[in-house]
Amino acid sequence: MKIESVATARLVLYPMGVGEAERIVAREPGDGDLWGEEYPLDGDVRACTGFLRGVAERGDPGVFRPYEIRLADSGVAVGGIGFHGPPDEIGVATVGYGLVPGVRGRGYASEALRALLELARVAGVTGVKGDADLDNPASHRVMEAAGMRCVAEDEQLRHFYLGF
Template identity: 60%
Template sequence: MDELVTARLVLHPMTVAEAERVVAGSPGGGARWAAGYPTDGDVLAARRFLRTCADTGDPGPFGNYEIRLRPDGRAIGGVGFHGPADAEGTVTIGYGLVPSARGSGYASEALRALLRLARSRGITRVKGDADHDNLASHHVMTAAGMRPAGQDERVTYFETAWTPAPTPPPARR
């Protein structure tokens, strides 16, 4: 799987070995981690990724990505899919940054790259959610092009959807 590169970031597809290091809290392998990485959310995402790999194999482009700064390669958070698309072409995303990296637009930049990837792979809808009081996360999703799509007693749901590309007509003989 290729890295996704943005103006300021590299979204590095996580490997099983890297996910195991995140769960263990030990960078190893020459990895560079910003202070506070991995967060609890990164550890939960790495565990989910490892379960998926063990149950059904590597989810390919619909796995986890470490968010790294382009200038020095330091990991500052994670972004990724909760798994492959469902039968309707829908995926769910999640993301998070270490506290020192928040407020700089990195999460929105990373999420926009993930949305472009999803669309390029034929995904028709991307969903996410955030607690009602997590206004920063609401802003991240709206800045990346997602829109509110409902709420329950705990969270506000966001989504973006695209019309599937039309199937070309069969060639004439």
């Protein structure tokens, strides 16, 4: 299944395939890969590991996969965003994201998340959830800027949700 890249004003969300995900997990760029400093992050490796496991167990997840966040003007990969897998039994998908330190604070994460939320809405999910550590207010602001609302908090995490 060919999944299209998603373009925003400043970014391109590039859908990961098995080959790209294997390179991320190995932390070995392929020919033509343009990786920013410190990319991939540990979160990218975890997301791609889960993606590869899911493909082996359930097959291709369609749009519900990890995406590389690339700068539109240069094509350099500066982070990742995506789904933790297909939607659950009630149609809710879980998202996660991360950017390398050198590009944080520029609104890229919120821009990428808004695009991913629209992708999920068009794909027919009933909602999208995400969470962030209590001591990560920057991530809280990212989800709020993308339209998600805090719906719960526990000892470690603040939980966000956007229903469609």
